[in-house]
Amino acid sequence: MxxxxxxxxxxxxxxxxxxxxxxxxxxxxxxxxxxxxxxxxxxxxxxxxxxxxxxxxxxxxxxxxxxxxxxxxxxxxxxxxxxxxxxxxxxxxxxxxxxxxxxxxEEFEEEESEKEDELEHDDEAIKTVAEQANVSYDRAKEVLEAEKYEIVNAIMRLTVDEDFKKESERLQDEVFGQLVASGKAQEKEDKISKEKEERRKNRHDAWLKERVNNVCNKxxxxxxxxxxxxxxxxxxxxxxxxxxxxxxxxxxxxxxxxxxxxxxxxxxxxxxxxxxxxxxxxxxxxxxxxxxxTCDLIPKNLERPIDKAAYLLAYENRILPGQEGVSVDEIKKLSTVCIYIPYYKYEFCDKLAKQSYQPTIDLPKVNCSNEKKERGDEDRILVYTTTEFVRQNLSHSKFKLTNDRTKADIIWFSQDFTEWDSLKPGQIINQFRYENCLTYKQRLADLIQKTYGSPSWTLATYNLNTQLAEFVGDYLNHDGDEKHHENLWVTKPWNFARGIEISVDRYLPKLIRQHDSPTPKIAQRYLVKPCLYNKKKFDLRYIVMVNSDGTVHIYKMFWIRLANKKYNIDDLDDYEAQFTVMNYSNFPMTQLDYKSFIHNMEKQHSIEWTKVQNDINHAIKDVIMAAASEQQPLGLLDKNTSQSYESFGMYGFDVMLDDKYNPIIVEVNFSPDCTRACQYDPQFVNNLFSVTLGDKKGLEAFNVL
Missing domain, CATH: 2.170.270.10 (SET domain)
Structure with a gap:
């Protein structure tokens, strides 16, 4: 060859x-x-x-x-x-x-000579000059400042006539000898030199950072x-x-x-x-x-003309005039108001506002001909699990672990389950078949927009693969609000957890180009006015169980994730001030007891937590009801499937509060890691499994909706 x-x-x-x-x-x-x-x-x-x-x-x-x-x-x-x-x-x-x-x-400018107001007024030096030159305190100060606090030069300047020449030379030798002997002259010179070098370094670092920021934006x-x-x-x-x-x-x-x-x-x-x-x-x-x-800079996966035009807003000064990516014929096919802000307002927002949703829970029903096997009071329920915290902490007397999935009554997977046809009649699986309508961020946003529209408990969210023009319209509608920080957006991968690949940005070209990320992303409006705890951001993780009849169980104990530093909207690069997920990073993590958190919140903000918790519960239930009443791929239902097994789901709901204490559902997580929950509450896993039995004692750990 x-x-x-x-x-x-x-x-x-x-x-x-x-x-x-x-x-x-x-x-x-x-x-x-x-x-x-x-x-x-x-x-x-x-x-x-x-x-x-x-x-x-x-x-x-x-x-x-x-x-x-x-x-x-x-x-x-x-x-x-x-x-x-x-x-x-x-x-x-x-x-x-x-x-x-x-x-x-810009060129870096070296620091000018120290200005008068930056000079250190050394009272002792002024008195020395006044005494040796036989002048007033004010006159000595004036000359000393003019001579940049060089004591000998100041004295010489005040004694320059011939009669004092010899005396000046003597004074110069005497004063210089005294200063050298004391070490104060060198100490002062070193101090001034160090301070000057630090100022120069800080100015140079700021100058260099500004240059780097300009390049990283463009x-x-x-x-x-x-x-x-x-x-x-x-x-x-x-x-x-x-x-x-x-x-x-x-x-x-x-x-x-x-x-x-x-x-x-x-x-x-x-x-x-x-x-x-x-x-x-x-x-x-x-x-x-x-x-x-010229070349074509528009990605092939953008199909709508208005998305193509929106994408090109990222390419400043690289668009040939008259070649903005949308032809006149294509524009005519759009609505009569085809620029971004009207498109966003009158096409997208008006559509959301028209949603009047009355959900009716109708989760998949188990085929009645497939009855569960009969079980006596002494029979134990066999559990097969791939989840370590379940295996380590399930101690309920009614349950027994098994390594044989085919014999299990309950199957608890920590991974996406795909072998649905292998499930036997009567088996219970801890997943709903189409639950990614909740756990994929872009699908959750789609579900909420097409049911409730734009409810108060969500933030504006856009799929950057399919809603680029809508996002750009929303962004431009708030353009000019930078001083109020209204145009900040957080971009997140569709299906990553643990804060992976999440960033906060305000620069439109960068936000648009997240469309090209190898990991598909959403853009979600940043909550710039969150409720704070000790002046720090926080979010709350709730564990939510959903039964096949649509009953929602919210674990009363929740977990507080707290930022390490005080919230500062002006420093978006400080992870410990802007983000709350620390347990998967190299930063220290603050752990709070939820009862102490509630007590301190009521004290700091003069609120009743019971009302806040009720609002959170209703927001969580609204999300579940939307999913449980819609056909897949929008929701959980599949009218073409008749299943012989039962399902339940366990999810991690991440909730923030705004500065008015209103709940914001940030995202819903699949198979959340509950290792820490088990450390806080040794009965946590047993209580989860009690939901499948309807056990009264275990259900006391939940708010049942």
Whole structure:
């Protein structure tokens, strides 16, 4: 096999998007790292965009369709979470990116000589000058300040005539000798020098941080992604995603809905030498001399024209005028008010406001012909579980653990259960078949919007894959509210827990580009005015059991997750002030007893917790009722399924309170880890299983709705 044939074999999936006539030229250029685009193209500044744009070189020759293929280097490959740190440590890269993004960085100014009001007024030094020069205290102070608190210079300045010359020299030697002997002069000089250096360092750090912030904000107009696989320790492949910025040539290509150039990431495998990422660029139309070079920056998975246009708001100064991604014909197909704020207000919000929901619980019924096996009073109920906290803490006399799932009466899985057809008549499983309508964040938002609309116990939430225009409309509707911090948004993966990949942002391009994250995300309005406990943020975790008849059991004991630092809306980068989930991080965790928390809340805020708890209970029940009365995939019901088994569900509801003590349902978690709950309450697991029996004693631990 030739080297070229081997190249085609290894890269066949990437090559599929490239015309076959260009494979050999690409192979040759990759082998030599041959970056020859500069022979064919040139950068223009301010023509026709404010920043840089890429044009075919002026001359007699056009660049013909599929005639050339060019390698574009990557200036920077990063992960967004690491970007700030990398730029703070690499000043040359920072400067390159500033030039590439046309960011004019301010020069760092050295500190001027200390101003009069910054001088330390040393009373002893003033008295010394006044006495030695035989002048008043005020005159000595004036001259001493003018001489930057150099005592000898001040005395000499006051005694410059010839009669005092010899005396001045004597005084200089005497005073200098005294100061040196005491060590005060050196000590003072060292102190002033240290303070000056600290001030300079603080100003330099702030100046550098500002530059880095400017690049990290604007980088979302330039970042692209590619995915690749790596082998984990167990030999299984794992997909990872890299974010990258093309070099000056690639970053100057602007967007057009009718592009003349194709740009694709290409990961070149050099075998044992490793892999090198490039972008390959080739013309898909004839490009005339001097013509601007364009590509299509809109992801293929955006289908609605208004979403395409909304996405392009992330690409400041990279959109060719008149090529905003939505044609006139496409706009006519939209509503007559097709700009984002009216679309958000009159299409989306009006639709939510029209929801008048009267839920009727109708969870899946068990086929009556499949009766449970008869059981005597002494018979124990067999439990099969993959959940460690259940295995370690189930001690109820009515239950017995088994390792044989086929013989189990109750099956308790901590993973998603998929083998529904294997369940036997009469068995009980701790999952509802379609419960991801609750536990996937984007599906929970969809469920609530299509039932209740926009209830008071939720925050505005948008699926960035399907509701990009709605989100942009909401954002722009609050644009200009920065001083009130109304336009802050938290982005979260659809189905991650433990605070993974969650961030708070106000910069629209970054929020829009979360659409391109390898992990699909929602954008949820940030609660900027939360209720505080000792001036710190908190949220509450409730364990909720739902029976197959729709009965909701809310465990009376709940868990308080408290931020480590006082809430400060002006510092979004401080995790310990903005977030409450500490037990999966390297930060210390504060643990609170729920009864003490209630007592202190009533004392701090002059409220009755019973009313707050009732509001929380009703909000939780509203969520369950919506799920229990809707067909899948919106809800839990499946009218086409006749099941022979029973189900119940256990969920972790995360609840916040606003500054008016109204509950906000933040999210619902599948199979929550209850190890800490078992430590607080040794009967916790037994009480959970009592729900399946209707055991009166165990039910006392719950609010039953």
């Amino acid at each position: 030739s080297a070229f044939e081997a190249f085609v074999t290894v890269h066949q999936y990437q090559l599929a998007a490239i015309p076959e006539d260009l494979w050999l030229p690409l192979f040759m250029k990759l082998g030599e790292d041959y970056l020859d685009a500069g022979n064919y193209v040139e950068l223009h500044y301010g023509d026709p965009l404010e920043g840089y744009s890429l044009h075919a070189k002026n001359g007699d020759q056009a660049i013909k369709k599929h005639s050339e293929i060019f390698l574009v280097d990557h200036a920077w490959t990063t992960q967004p979470d690491n970007a700030h740190k990398e730029l703070l440590e690499n000043h040359k890269l920072l400067e390159r990116l500033e030039n590439l993004m046309d960011i004019e960085a 980088m979302w107009s330039y970042l692209q992604t590619y995915s690749y696989s790596v082998l984990k320790g167990d030999g299984q492949p794992e997909t990872q995603t890299a974010w990258y910025i093309n070099d000056e040539v690639g970053s100057a290509i602007c967007h057009s809905s009718d592009p003349n150039t194709m740009c694709l990431p290409f990961i070149f495998s050099r075998g044992a030498s490793g892999m090198i990422p490039y972008t390959v660029m080739f013309p898909i139309k004839d490009i005339a001399p001097g013509e601007i070079m």
